[in-house]
Amino acid sequence: MDAIIEIAIAKYNYWMYISLMMIGLYAIIAKNNFVKKIIGMNILQTAIILFYISISAKRGATIPIIRHAEGHGHEAVNAMEYMNPLPHVLMLTAIVVAVATLGVALALTVRLYARFETLEEDEINDQIREAQ
Amino acid sequence: MSNYPAFLIIAPLFAACLTATAGWIRRSLSFPLAVSGLTVSFLSSLGIAARVLASGKFQYSMGGWAPPLGIVLELDYLNTPFLVVVSGAALVSLIATRQFVEKEQEAKAPAFYALMVLAVTGMLGMVATGDAFNLYVLLEISSITGYALVASGDRLAPLASLRYLLLGTIGASFYLLGVGLLYMLTGTLNMADLSRLLPPLYGSNAVLAAFLLILCGIWLKAALFPLHAWLPGAYSHSSHASACLLAPLMTKVMIYVMLRVMLSVFTPAYIFDHLSLEGFVVTLASVAVAAGSVMALAQRNLRRMAVYIVIAEVGYMVGGAWLGNQTGITGAVLHALNDVLMTLCLFLAIAAVAGRTETLDFKDLNGLFGKMPFTMGALVLGAMSIIGVPPACGFFSKWFLLQGAIEAGRFDFMAALLFSSLINVVLFFRVFEYALYSDGHMHKQEEHGQTGIQEAPLSLVISLWVAVAGILAVGFCSGPIVRMFIQPALL
Numbered sequence: 069m070d071a072i073i074e075i076a077i078a079k080y081n082y083w084m085y086i087s088l089m090m091i092g093l094y095a096i097i098a099k100n101n102f103v104k105k106i107i108g109m110n111i112l113q114t115a116i117i118l119f120y121i122s123i124s125a126k127r128g129a130t131i132p133i134i135r136h137a138e139g140h141g142h143e144a145v146n147a148m149e150y151m152n153p154l155p156h157v158l159m160l161t162a163i164v165v166a167v168a169t170l171g172v173a174l175a176l177t178v179r180l181y182a183r184f185e186t187l188e189e190d191e192i193n194d195q196i197r198e199a200q
Numbered sequence: 201m202s203n204y205p206a207f208l209i210i211a212p213l214f215a216a217c218l219t220a221t222a223g224w225i226r227r228s229l230s231f232p233l234a235v236s237g238l239t240v241s242f243l244s245s246l247g248i249a250a251r252v253l254a255s256g257k258f259q260y261s262m263g264g265w266a267p268p269l270g271i272v273l274e275l276d277y278l279n280t281p282f283l284v285v286v287s288g289a290a291l292v293s294l295i296a297t298r299q300f301v302e303k304e305q306e307a308k309a310p311a312f313y314a315l316m317v318l319a320v321t322g323m324l325g326m327v328a329t330g331d332a333f334n335l336y337v338l339l340e341i342s343s344i345t346g347y348a349l350v351a352s353g354d355r356l357a358p359l360a361s362l363r364y365l366l367l368g369t370i371g372a373s374f375y376l377l378g379v380g381l382l383y384m385l386t387g388t389l390n391m392a393d394l395s396r397l398l399p400p401l402y403g404s405n406a407v408l409a410a411f412l413l414i415l416c417g418i419w420l421k422a423a424l425f426p427l428h429a430w431l432p433g434a435y436s437h438s439s440h441a442s443a444c445l446l447a448p449l450m451t452k453v454m455i456y457v458m459l460r461v462m463l464s465v466f467t468p469a470y471i472f473d474h475l476s477l478e479g480f481v482v483t484l485a486s487v488a489v490a491a492g493s494v495m496a497l498a499q500r501n502l503r504r505m506a507v508y509i510v511i512a513e514v515g516y517m518v519g520g521a522w523l524g525n526q527t528g529i530t531g532a533v534l535h536a537l538n539d540v541l542m543t544l545c546l547f548l549a550i551a552a553v554a555g556r557t558e559t560l561d562f563k564d565l566n567g568l569f570g571k572m573p574f575t576m577g578a579l580v581l582g583a584m585s586i587i588g589v590p591p592a593c594g595f596f597s598k599w600f601l602l603q604g605a606i607e608a609g610r611f612d613f614m615a616a617l618l619f620s621s622l623i624n625v626v627l628f629f630r631v632f633e634y635a636l637y638s639d640g641h642m643h644k645q646e647e648h649g650q651t652g653i654q655e656a657p658l659s660l661v662i663s664l665w666v667a668v669a670g671i672l673a674v675g676f677c678s679g680p681i682v683r684m685f686i687q688p689a690l691l
Contacts, residue, residue, distance in 0.1 A: 109366055111548075112370065120380050123383075155383070159331075162336075165372075168340075176351055179358040180358045180362060192359060
């Protein structure tokens with residue numbers, strides 16, 4: 069039991085991102101409304117951003133900028149003492165991708181609403197079936 | 201010139217920006233710009249191929265930063281044939297589909313060309329890159345433009361595109377998560393560096409999780425059978441221009457990515473000795489081949505039939521890659537190259553027919569051989585290649601796949617391949633039967649004054665026959681391609 073609690077506490081960042089990811093996947097798969105699906109998609113992407121950012125963190129580490137780091141720049145010289153900046157940089161790109169995907173998705177939703185006057189997936193499917 | 205790899209990607213990237221902006225000044229400027237961007241890519245890929253043949257594989261460090269810190273393009277025996285085929289096919293389909301874009305998009309045509317060129321930029325980048333995270337970014341470039349391209353089509357296209365977007369994002373996110381795990385384990389994103397650092401960690405569950413996440417992400421994007429749900433809608437409701445560009449290229453580029461991950465990031469030793477997944481994956485691929493073929497048989501519309509053939513073909517390549525012997529992987533690589541050309545030919549022919557008949561239901565194809573002899577002739581040759589009749593290229597790759605299946609003792613996969621080939625015969629000869637004979641139905645149409653069907657426009661017919669020439673050329677050169685590119689790549 070203690071071992072399980074220890075794993076749960078020591079690796080809480082993984083539990084957080086896995087839970088967020090599952091919430092996102094659930095929303096994409098199970099929700100009927102396309103806007104809710106898109107929100108789920110965004111939660112999924114954010115979960116992965118959280119994962120990347122959390123792996124760059126270190127206990128007691130400072131920011132990787134010499135001039136603005138703690139200890140007037142002396143601590144940000146050794147790799148031991150500052151956070152890994154690479155995952156942050158990667159996630160800047162991933163955020164841009166997420167924003168672009170969201171933009172395209174919302175534009176498609178507008179088109180969809182203009183054609184079907186609803187965003188509920190089952191109602192759209194009914195309309196398609198009736199049209200055939 | 202040593203900068204071919206940079207031109208390969210930068211030329212279409214800039215061309216896409218210029219295409220969109222030039223469209224604001226004058227619409228007629230944008231098409232030549234788009235074509236010139238892709239032409240530069242195609243010529244660069246030929247230059248790269250010549251250099252790889254002459255002096256072996258090489259790296260191109262972007263901005264002069266040496267790997268593993270800098271971003272590199274890896275040009276080797278595996279990806280140069282893909283670069284040539286992808287850029288060539290993209291160029292052909294861009295030129296061929298011009299009239300569809302001009303007619304359907306009108307004022308938005310420049311933006312549409314920009315999207316097409318940008319999608320190709322992403323694909324070429326994916327094929328050339330040697331960096332796992334870069335691959336994700338380029339994958340998203342081609343996917344997001346792909347969603348936009350798919351969305352311009354008939355009434356159901358936005359719905360199909362939104363479904364594609366949701367599933368595609370899940371796939372890309374899985375890939376990104378897998379790359380994140382690999383980065384945690386090794387501290388690098390460079391593929392060559394990953395394959396150097398990973399072997400001591402092969403026992404780790406985290407490596408297994410990363411591999412499976414990456415693989416699932418790629419399969420979702422490649423539309424392997426149980427994960428194919430987005431593909432039929434996306435490629436059958438989109439406009440013909442987007443289908444002609446995306447259907448031949450997107451799934452095949454993802455198959456290339458799978459091969460790259462299997463061969464260059466992980467090693468065959470890991471996949472086939474440490475994991476015992478190949479039995480399951482080959483079974484899955486056999487099911488995909490059979491299911492794709494059966495679903496194609498159920499369609500009464502030429503375009504929907506073609507879409508399910510694409511799904512069956514994905515099963516061919518995944519199965520070949522996972523047979524675990526050199527013959528199978530050779531077959532998978534060769535089939536991916538061939539399938540670009542075959543699918544291009546098929547979709548261009550479908551677009552040409554649709555441009556004249558408006559509908560693609562089988563019953564409306566009556567008497568097309570008489571009216572569009574060149575288009576239908578090209579369709580026959582494309583169909584022969586998909587069925588696997590020599591000397592068309594489809595025969596040779598299928599031969600390698602069958603041999604690989606026999607070597608590996610996977611008779612279920614062999615049976616699925618033969619079954620699918622037989623179904624393809626039925627599929628296409630049913631179409632030819634409708635198109636060869638005109639019956640009473642035809643006369644009714646004539647009375648309604650719909651006799652004006654004639655041969656497709658010249659640019660489309662020429663592009664179509666360029667694709668056919670590609671099919672025959674690759675078929676005749678299968679031996680040299682395997683000897684000069686694929687076998688050195690697998691050493």
